[in-house]
Amino acid sequence: MQKQNVKRFGRVLPWGVIAAIFLFWMVLPAGAAQIKELKIGIGVDADTLNPQEQTTTLFQNICDLIYDNMYYQDQDGNLHPRLLSSHDVSEDGLTWTLHLQKGVKFSDGTVFNADVVKLTWDRILNPDMRVPLRFAVSMVKEAVIIDDYTVQLNLAYPFAPLDATLSMSLVSAISPAALEKYGEDVRQHPVGPGPYVLSEWVKGDRIVLTRNEEYWGKTPTVDKLTFKVIPEATTREAMLRTGEIDICYKPLPSNVASLDKMDDITVEMPLSTRTIFMGLNTQKGVTTDKKVRQAFNYAVDKKAIVERILFNTAEPMDGPVSPKVFGYMKMDHQYDYDPDKASQLLKEAGFDFSKTISMRTPNGRYLFDKQVSEVVQAYLQAIGVKVELRTYDWPTYVAGLLKPIEESELEVFLLGWGPLFLDADMGLYGQFTTEVNPPKGLGSAFYSNPVYDDIMKASRKAQDPKERLALLKQASEMVWDDCPWIWLHVEKFVLAYSSKIKNLAVTPTEKFFPTYITME
């Protein structure tokens, strides 16, 4: 009898084990989400959650959670497959073949395939659509469907960093069914294939995302993400201290040190791609003289600004782009603080000290922007240059930047430029080529140098990274010497959060992904 039982048990055991494993496997994905809710304090509410329309990094970040990305670019600039599994580039660099991930569905059930990607590109390239960042993909002529999961992009000219460009939220796909249902109002009703779904949006108060149960990738660990709008940075900090929120987006630089001292708060601040500079009009006014522009660079103590005004939430620029991007090189020659040399250069340039230069600054757009401008003004006044400073609200300020040279009143102006993927092209091409002089682009220093333009164009054609790097270096050195900017600093992206949170992915493009965090 006992023997029989043992025998029977022996026969049942393997099946039991298999069943147990199966059950465990079935239950695991749901069990993996140990975290019920994560509250994130942000400063402003979103205007649109249409990834093609969005220009603010924070809301592109939220779009990424809803729509996922074609490629994901990590902290070190490596690309990881997401909705694209891979791509091929033709030898002439003009044809890019994109291979799509199979088995992906939007949260409304629509299948993600070549039709969807083609529709997305058609929308991006349609001049009637509002796509403020279209310039980033202006080389793409058209998208052609090859088969259900293959799309071909035909380019007008070769563009080597297009793969990194595909990590931008700009090219994320919206569900065609949602587009049909809501029309352009889809900006209020986003539907994507990403790890999260928009479940509630109370304007001016909160954006709530819940886990997409049908997500094709690894199941997110957090059930619900609540983005709470708290305009005052000091209030956000106080709420983090008291545990009312778990993550505080961009606390004030002046309080970073005290937050960092707290045991239960982690402050992370990776160097960003955003460079802050004083643009100098190279085609109008006193700053047309290269010596004057160089003098201004020597006159400003950038290290002191970073230490005393920004509390080390930035690093002085030592090349024309952020150290985080491909193509960055530290320049051999540095414009270290040297007021005597500055005065000497001004003398050589025959500078007219009786003239008053106008300096413009936004107030509150970048980390302590007004204070930085005030200090730069004082540094220039210290070498005898008369400077009048004016602050502007952001929309008026931007309108002033976009005027063509004939109407432009710009002389010296503070601005930031933050490339959305880790490549020097957006900085070196997007700010200094003749093509981007206003009103066509935002190269408001009106830097125009035919030799430089040729180098940058060649760099876009170069498929070999080494060759590209050499060209970018050449361009960097040229523009660094010509000084269309007072090279100020590279900002850090500051995020303060509860120390219980582990594995939060924070990127140099000022994004963070709480998708797979764990909590202690």
Place this chain on the structure above:
Amino acid sequence: MTDRKNVDTDQNSGDNTVSGSRGWAKLKRNRAALAGGILLLIYLLCALGAPVLFRGDPSAPDLMNSLSPPSGAYFLGTDELGRSILGRILYGARVSLLIAVGVVGVGLVIGVPVGLVSGYYGGKTDFIIQRFTDMMLAFPGFLLALALVAILGVGLKNTVISIGISMIPLYIRLVRGCVLTVKEEVYVEAARACGTRDLNIIRHHILPNVLAPIIIQTSLGMGTAILFAAGLGFLGIGVQPPTPEWGSMLGSARAYMMGKPHVATFPGIAIFLAVLSFNLLGDGLRDAFDPRSRI
């Protein structure tokens, strides 16, 4: 706001000088007003004597000494750019005094004549002026000043003009109300009967008898002007940096409240005391010279 029904200048309509000396005696007995007067005197001293009281440039940054707490070298500490807060408050007093005088000047120069004409002539002129005043009074004063700054642009001059314009309707209403009472007086009727021209009647008989409420409103208006200018400065659309201005000092200091409260505290106290001085004095003046009015 002024309620013209309650404005009554009976007291002053008779023998002005007697009432004046009585008023002064009353004012001197009013302790609050006295305190206001003393505060105002200190404020004026700071404003006018700033270059003597503080040697050095209040706008020159010294980054290495930024955000220093109050000490022997820096009596009230330094701000985020290492500038002496004491120096900036003293020079800021000049700026705010300039604004206060300018604003009240705009209000007086435009508001008083228009109010006199409106009240004296009545009829259609009065109707048109009053409807226009209604329109302006429909906006809260600060909002009107904000809107005007948006149109005119930032800076000291535009700050004065914007706040000044927002104060004009108050003067128009106040003066008109007083004129309505005074013009019915026997001596005005007598002057008219003698064939005195309107302009002379207004200048010699009416204006002197409506002066008391105007002076009171001027004192109170200066306090409001300082507060409005500080509000605009706080929002970054008033007087431009690096000019020391109390409101913009407070605005920048907001970011350092947590760790360095002294940066925000002292400009705040300066605004508080200056506005308080004008208000105490204004109240005292009203109690002394115009006890039945409620401004």
